[in-house]
Amino acid sequence: MDIENLLKKTKAILNGHFLLSSGLHSDTYIQCAQVLKYPKYAEILGNLLSEKFNEKPDYIVSPALGGLIIGYEVARAFNVPFLFTERNKEGKMELRRNFYIEENKKVIIIEDVITTGKSTLEVVESIKDFKPNILGFGCIVNRSKKEFLNEYPIKSLIEINAKTFTSNECPMCKNNIKLVKPGSRK
């Protein structure tokens, strides 16, 4: 499947001036909710992402909100439980809702987009007390230009090389283009 074409066709690739989860600015934003709003595409993307891993996990874990749909579809493809983390009032990522992982279980963390990897590593931190055996990270779009995050492999359906800027060096800020914040991080 041509993933770039699918993202374009579903209008998931946006151009403008965006504040990313990491605080960086970019002229490109991949709004995966636009492609994932079609259940058939979500299922196909989940299947394709599951095929990138050669070991079956015991659990898929994703951060809310962006990771929910694709994480669920990858879990469905593997036929394993899907757990999600969410932020508490202080903004700290937590596993809630009585979710737990038995010790030494194989876990894959699934995201919609990885830019800096900060959110993914917050998921790792939030489940570390369960001593998981993390097989790797998966995402629809890898913007990080990395194949590994810490020691773990990043498997993606597409790598997109979109530029990011700090607010000081952002050319869109200099041109007074309105800044849009699509994500949910406070």
Ligand SMILES: O=P(O)(O)OC[C@H]1O[C@H](OP(=O)(O)OP(=O)(O)O)[C@H](O)[C@@H]1O
């Ligand atoms: O690799 P990073 O630099 O951490 O950026 C990627 C993260 O940003 C987005 O989430 P966001 O925090 O915007 O929240 P949302 O998914 O709830 O909208 C996305 O869903 C990833 O989780």
Ligand SMILES: O=C(O)c1cc(=O)[nH]c(=O)[nH]1
């Ligand atoms: O870094 C982010 O926050 C981010 C970038 C992107 O292209 N899409 C997204 O959902 N989040």
